[in-house]
Amino acid sequence: MFIIKKRFHFSAAHRLCSDAMSEAENFAAFGKCASPNYHGHNYVLDVAVTGEMNPLTGMVINYDELKRIVNDEIIEALDHKNLNMDVDFLRGEITTSENLARLIWERLAPRIKGARLYEITLGESNDNIATYRGEV
Amino acid sequence: MFIIKKRFHFSAAHRLCSDAMSEAENFAAFGKCASPNYHGHNYVLDVAVTGEMNPLTGMVINYDELKRIVNDEIIEALDHKNLNMDVDFLRGEITTSENLARLIWERLAPRIKGARLYEITLGESNDNIATYRGEV
Amino acid sequence: MFIIKKRFHFSAAHRLCSDAMSEAENFAAFGKCASPNYHGHNYVLDVAVTGEMNPLTGMVINYDELKRIVNDEIIEALDHKNLNMDVDFLRGEITTSENLARLIWERLAPRIKGARLYEITLGESNDNIATYRGEV
Amino acid sequence: MFIIKKRFHFSAAHRLCSDAMSEAENFAAFGKCASPNYHGHNYVLDVAVTGEMNPLTGMVINYDELKRIVNDEIIEALDHKNLNMDVDFLRGEITTSENLARLIWERLAPRIKGARLYEITLGESNDNIATYRGEV
Amino acid sequence: MFIIKKRFHFSAAHRLCSDAMSEAENFAAFGKCASPNYHGHNYVLDVAVTGEMNPLTGMVINYDELKRIVNDEIIEALDHKNLNMDVDFLRGEITTSENLARLIWERLAPRIKGARLYEITLGESNDNIATYRGEV
């Protein structure tokens, strides 16, 4: 079994808040992460793919092809953006790291050809890291 | 499947030795790690939790709640301590990284509510890292 | 000569823009860093202090005292905030890393007693790092 | 379940190319990684082992014994070498990170006694990391 | 005083050898770094610039402009190359990290406008790092 992981970086603003809760409830649930004018992170995104090794090339997936897909679908949309305001596929979503990992999975999984998405890991800091493995 | 990981740090002294062995046997088994007056490490502890995402909050577990539990149960007991001498729940135990990971698991697992402990990873350096997954 | 460095972290939103320039000029000057709804970073702040070693304690400055000062004056004000909107001592300032380093210096320098501030280093990412050394 | 991981480093030259392809095909498949006079990396090798904890020693495997095995079998053969030219057990192989991980697995698995090899992870940079888990 | 540092990465092959010495002398001087078929590294290059802060932009130098210059002059020439064979401005030079830092300084210094090159730091690994400060 092979797992190929490529690391990406993006810097974005966000705040944690749910439209289904009042501001007071949001602060109770999310603490300082609900700060109204946003804060931000240097996110670290690890995209892991699994599959068979092509005996001709010795590769499961070409790192450059994976890079192109993730840059096109994710990094260009999220980097130097406000995750609560600027990103179509995050509209109305809570921007916790686990939910972002899930939504990035949903967007990337159909784009990986000849191999399968294995897991999405998103760190909003070195200390807080979420992993999502969906159905493929 | 979601895995939420939070990283903790503590600095502690220890030595590897078993009460069931003589000093000569301890040195044969543990080498310089048996040095009698202790040495120490900046330990890196990764606590990983799994569970369902609460659709209201977008969270599997609140990082702040996880932080409070691990600080209360583990970090306060181990940080700036001698692991062989100062810690009640390590009394009589060999302080290898794998055994420490197991003992931290035993202590934390019953305290995680609404989600399940997934794995405990304890690095005594960047090069030596032990992971334990117990029954839940 | 002794230099004592302590590292701090804060997560904040910002955008680069100058009130003296039009939006078009801001984009020309700052590129994607001028993105209107803010982006953000995990900032790494290194506070370096110099002075004589107290022979009684073996310390130039107590790390805990330095931590208390920087937390009180800087981290509490900046962490999980919008640097362009939420911080009194950054009002009207351009939030480039070099200007932030300078403004943090101005705020911290008079608070360090028994030693002198040596330099402020602020990294907005692992790749972009600014250092400021002012007059003391 | 215990997983013991030890990290190793080696610096080596390589290029990606397959004897089954022409130079033009190699460039089409591998891009700049096919550069003819080689390039190189500081490889990071993580060797993970699983097994039962010996109650007498509190260890799954002795880190020092693991270190000796991996140094003897792998690091001495690969460090400061050209992976395409200098290494017997890589002769005729494509030196992608996933194929190297597989070949290192094949070489190490029979040498681990009293525990089982769990996975081999080989990073050719912080961004490109391959994992292989074989049969044991 | 401001110092602006930007970090770059390139992967390259090299060997240490001097045309003025025999192979035996090269091995005596450089040990395994003289290995004949080359080895390689992930080099980390820090380019530090000093100057006045432009009050209109809050910048000493625009990180994007610095990035463009260093990519054009250095990274494109060195990345995925053999430093002993493929690079015009390294022809006949010994590729120690200190000499590379000096040669990168010579090439970059005249290209920095409106600010001055302050120092070049080149790490061939996390453990071996050379800094050069030339005349400006």
Next chain:
Amino acid sequence: MFIIKKRFHFSAAHRLCSDAMSEAENFAAFGKCASPNYHGHNYVLDVAVTGEMNPLTGMVINYDELKRIVNDEIIEALDHKNLNMDVDFLRGEITTSENLARLIWERLAPRIKGARLYEITLGESNDNIATYRGEV
């Protein structure tokens, strides 16, 4: 001007306490770092050397020679030891990071030949780092 830096690691136990103070005064001065049964760290030691580049070898100092000197004089004496009890040249000294940096300087400076010691940097964690530059 060239600065050559080599990084070393050692793991040791210590506590902060001065023979000139009572236990109560030690706790007042050093807080949890005075914990009586010791704690410990993975210390990171950066040894920086300056000098002219030898045109024949392209080196200021041979990294391997520097490694041998620092291993012989420092690492062998400190690694896996108790800094308050086990080390001759630390006898009676307060083991703060700044004082350790000073004492390592005193021990290493006369051993560096053909180049000059530039600075000693000792980190007891990623957050607390002391630098000492003495007379040469």
